Amino acid sequence: MDIGDCYVGWATDEDIRTRGASGGLVTAMLAAALEKGLVEAVVVLKKLGEFEAVPIVTSDPEEVKAAAGSMHSVPIVLSRYLEYGTKVALPAKPCDARATIEQAKRQQVDIDTTYIVGLNCGGTMHPAVTRKMLETVYKLDPEEIAGEEIDKGKLIFETKDGEEHAIKIDELEEEGYGRRESCQYCEINIPVMADLACGNWGVIGDLAGKGTFVEINTEKGIKILQNAIDAGAVEITPADDKGKAIRAKVDGAMMKVAAAADEKYLAPIEGSHLDYYMNALADCINCGACKAVCPVCACGEGAKCTEFSSASDTYKMSLFHLVRFVHLMDSCIGCGQCTDVCPVDISLTHIYQRFARPMQEEFEYKPGMDMTTPPFFGVDLLEEGQ
């Protein structure tokens, strides 16, 4: 087994294999890592309902097994639940993995003891928006939903009576439903920065629907997969070239879709930028939630953005936001958490991306892709200058 190898794998336990999103490989690996002592804890989503789940940090393999399956309406970034110094594993969408790496650079996470089991991701949906979409577009009672799946560009809900209800995602997004706006332009579908990249793209033939495609990215990836094989929890077979080609092709197509969403949500501002930003932030009630939730910020409570600004300021723009705009220019990964939590619905992620992208492009730097430091510190100081 080498870095770069691709396999299709599945859980040997039939129950995990059927409940898992594709082959239950991820669940089986995470549980085996706990059982064999490779890690002390695992972060998973504990399901509370079809659209609701909470992240838990657990040492109980049974809880890990109960968490099998993908939750497309739970857009939470899991990296905040990692603790420094604990040997831990987590399933990670590209944004989870990138946030984990950014936190590792800021000494919040020890990358050497953290196993990042990457999941491909085509996007997540906001739970409240999903409920509203079910009522108004699908004409279904959200409480009647028994399962959900994305297949061939359609978002399919299964109701408790066994019926399937499918609508094209494009159509949903035209109407403001479907994936979160920031997911629509997130161009990273395969978590190349994680230890492993798992997904259902590229699983073909007899294994379709019963296997998980896995690409090995690092030594740690080999370790956690080999551990599960040695424990008898998973089986793998080399992925065939056709599967690999299909996976690459879908990835490429999704990247094009993402680029089109850029034009929709991040089109150049017409007229005065200052008016645009002042209007956009006019409703802010200074609750601080956008900062508290941001997974790449490691400032904690006494941060520059909060300590130097006050609710009694009468400035035309809040210093809190201005400081955050500069601070995130090198590190915003566009995960959408800030927009999700804003109680007055400010499209914060779009704003942060507008500030961050020109700098990230100039320095040819994408945050969260590897452990190299941000451009701010990484530029060769003695060669730069004027």
Next chain:
Amino acid sequence: MAEATATGTTSEEWQPKIVMFCCNWCSYGGADSAGMGRFQQPPTVRVIRVMCSGRMDPVFILNAFLEGADGVIFSGCHIGDCHYVNGNYKATIKYKFLKAMVNELGLEDERLKLDWISASEGERYANVVTEFTEQIKKVGPSPLKPEGVV
């Protein structure tokens, strides 16, 4: 009233408010030399001394604009002369970020300037201040100026 003054409807010409951050070892000395050499310069600049241009924090500059500055200069020793080895390289990088930030925000590019001035360059100091003042007069009062501040 800032606009009325800027467009020249009152008799006195509008004078911009400029905040200038100078490093202790070079640029602040430059300001002194300018005074001792009696080089003419407009009274538009409020100098704030920092130990090194590397100490400049984006917060200082953003706060200056929010408080009503029409322009901000930050200056330090020439490259290679920083008394803390490479503070001015760090300042250069911060400046890049701030420039991009100010542009995206929609403040005019002319309102922010980085310049290196040594302790002996009194005349240069006066020239930088004079030119920058002219530049800010052209773009007018900052749109971020709080109500009631001139």
